[in-house]
Every structure is written in C-alpha cells, then in structure tokens.
Amino acid sequence: TDMTNKEEAEIQVSELDLLSSMFPYEEEFIVTDQLAVAELKHYVENESAEMPSSKVQFILNVKPEVSNASMVEFSMACALPFKYPTVLPEITVRSSLLSRSQQIHLNSDLKTYLMQNCSGEPCMLSAREWVKEHAAAYIDKELSSSSVTTSNALRSEDITFTRLWIYSHHIYNKQKRKNIIEWAKELSLSGFCMPGKPGVVCVEGLQSSCEEFWSRVRRLTWKRILIRHREDVSLEGGGDAEIQKQRKFSTLEEKCFDAHGARGNHMDLGQLYHFLEEKGCADIFQMYFGVEG
Numbered sequence: 001t002d003m004t005n006k007e008e009a010e011i012q013v014s015e016l017d018l019l020s021s022m023f024p025y026e027e028e029f030i031v032t033d034q035l036a037v038a039e040l041k042h043y044v045e046n047e048s049a050e051m052p053s054s055k056v057q058f059i060l061n062v063k064p065e066v067s068n069a070s071m072v073e074f075s076m077a078c079a080l081p082f083k084y085p086t087v088l089p090e091i092t093v094r095s096s097l098l099s100r101s102q103q104i105h106l107n108s109d110l111k112t113y114l115m116q117n118c119s120g121e122p123c124m125l126s127a128r129e130w131v132k133e134h135a136a137a138y139i140d141k142e143l144s145s146s147s148v149t150t151s152n153a154l155r156s157e158d159i160t161f162t163r164l165w166i167y168s169h170h171i172y173n174k175q176k177r178k179n180i181i182e183w184a185k186e187l188s189l190s191g192f193c194m195p196g197k198p199g200v201v202c203v204e205g206l207q208s209s210c211e212e213f214w215s216r217v218r219r220l221t222w223k224r225i226l227i228r229h230r231e232d233v234s235l236e237g238g239g240d241a242e243i244q245k246q247r248k249f250s251t252l253e254e255k256c257f258d259a260h261g262a263r264g265n266h267m268d269l270g271q272l273y274h275f276l277e278e279k280g281c282a283d284i285f286q287m288y289f290g291v292e293g
Helices: 005-022 032-044 098-115 124-141 143-155 176-184 207-219 240-246 269-280 282-287
Strands: 028-032 055-060 074-080 090-094 158-168 189-194 199-206 225-236 252-254
Touching: 005 028, 005 032, 005 055, 005 124, 032 055, 032 074, 055 124, 090 098, 090 124, 090 189, 158 207, 158 240, 158 282, 176 189, 176 252, 199 207, 199 240, 207 225, 225 240, 225 282, 252 269, 269 282
Parallel strands: 189 252
Antiparallel strands: 028 055, 055 074, 074 090, 158 199, 158 225, 189 199
C-alpha cells in the first residue's frame, strides 16, 4: 500500500531521532539544515501544517573498519526526499583520499546496493554500514591500474603538479618533524611544516612525489591527520621550469610562529594567516580553521 505523506514524514522524524541518539557527537552526525527538521516535525505534529518546503539534509561521518585506515574518514552527505522512504535517499560519499573516478564508482555501487535492498524501508543505518564496510576498498581499487598509467603519463606530455594541505591534531615529535623535512627533500617537494597544535603541513611538487610523501606520513602514528585540501594543476610539457613556476614555496622549511602556551606549542594563527597571505594562499586559512583571517 502507498504510504501517505504524513507517514513518510513520521518515519523520517523517528529515523532522525534514532541517528541523533546513536551518534550524539557532532563529528559523527551533523544536521546541516535545522529549519527543515523543525518544519518536518511541525508537519508531523499538526493536522493543518503545510508540507515542508525543503528536504532534511545531514552529514554522517564514518571511519571504516580497516586496520591501516584509521586516518581515513568518509563523509556521507545525505538528503531525504519528501517521499522517503518510499523513494531512496540522496547520498554522496566523499573522502579526501578518493580520486574523482573512485568517488563516482563508490557512489554508484552504494546506489545499486540501496536499490536492491532498501526500497520502502528506512535505510540510513544500512547505508552507513555499507560505507563502513566497503568504502575503504575504493581508495586502493585503481592503484594497480594507475601504476601503469603513471609510467605512460610520464611519457606523454602531461605532468600534474600537486599541492597538498595536510592537517594534524598536533605535531610535537622531533623524529616526525625530521622525517617530514627529510622526505620532502628526498622527493623534491617544497612547502612548509608548522609544528605544535594544530600541526599544518603543505607540500607541493610532482603529483607522484606528493602521493608518496602522504603515504609515508600517514603511516606514522597520529591522533588525527587528514588532507584538508588538494590542488592539482595539469602541466603541458611539464618540464622542470614549468614545475618551478607553479611553486609558491622555495624549499620545505619548518615555520614556528611565535609559539605561546604552556609548552610553547600553540602557534600564533594570526602570523600563519599573514604568512599564507604573502604566499598567495590566504583562502586556505579558512579551509583549515573555518574563519576568515
């Protein structure tokens, strides 16, 4: 039997309540449009209320169950159409470690799974479980084929210049700091490392070198580390001069901005902002800290 709009809305409300009780922390479950939820509840509770005007939208963050992927986080941006659960939810899974094609592949497989298993039933939890179990596999899915393309790509004219902006909960450890600088040198990467809390690392250079650097760094033990932002520029011809032209930093150096705090470890973010501004990267500050400088 067809569900009425009211019944669909009631199911949505109870599923949202369930999610917020299961995932009480903001970093796991965030409702991005509180107004839509309020409208939905109003509609459920009142006989005469209008149909809600906008869909409920929220984000579920998932850490997959893979031993070496403790750093990886997948975010599921979800929207519930008015007719959900009669129709499927709209879900887009993203992660900084997925290439564009891996992301498309993952999302289309998730959709297939939902179409086969979830029509007419609330399915956010099963979608989240699916992502938790399967998503990490997509990161490596194309590595085997991409090693072939890398050697071809180097023969062809296009070379990609990459800049990674890495964020860590903190960087104090002297050995890690030494690794970061030595590996960057070995891989001909420039950029900077700001130790302390939070820790910020920027590396730029050939895409393959940046990826090698990231795979080494993330294998070290971290409380939390992730790529906040990534820039890729395709260089035609890709000679050394082209690469030098793209660089915003000359070498990789450690930058300490007038540390303060009990352990001398909290950096002056105002100084970091001005440093980034000088390098023409001020917009990055907002990606890291969510505020204008």
